[in-house]
Amino acid sequence: MNRLRLYVNLQNILTITKYKGLNPEIFNNDFGLLAHGFDLSQAPIRKAVTFGISVGL
Numbered sequence: 001m002n003r004l005r006l007y008v009n010l011q012n013i014l015t016i017t018k019y020k021g022l023n024p025e026i027f028n029n030d031f032g033l034l035a036h037g038f039d040l041s042q043a044p045i046r047k048a049v050t051f052g053i054s055v056g057l
Helices: 029-035
Strands: 003-011 048-056
Touching: none
Parallel strands: none
Antiparallel strands: 003 048
């Protein structure tokens, strides 16, 4: 075994905000600027964790 590599990738794990809705980054363009700041019950941003091991022989 020449190489061993362990890795972890985290995406969108933590959002710090006082916003009480599901997603503070939503902008619904269907209703124009009047809907800015309303999430209209849309799903929150996906969170992802990836673990991996790479072995070189």
